[in-house]
Amino acid sequence: MFVLLVVLPIVLTIWLLIYAAHKATHVVGRCKKCGYDLRDLGDRRACPECGFPFTVNRRGDVIS
């Protein structure tokens, strides 16, 4: 019972904080280095703003 009442909420809180931090730093469609919007750049595979290389998957998500 101790595990359910004390440890589980702590673990969930830590997990949520890590998840939120991860999501904030990995915005889909943005340059990892400068945050430039990389969607709809056609066949380009480098950020026009800073030159950071990236790839795009079939859904159009930017993968650096």
Ligand SMILES: [Zn+2]
């Ligand atoms: Zn960039």
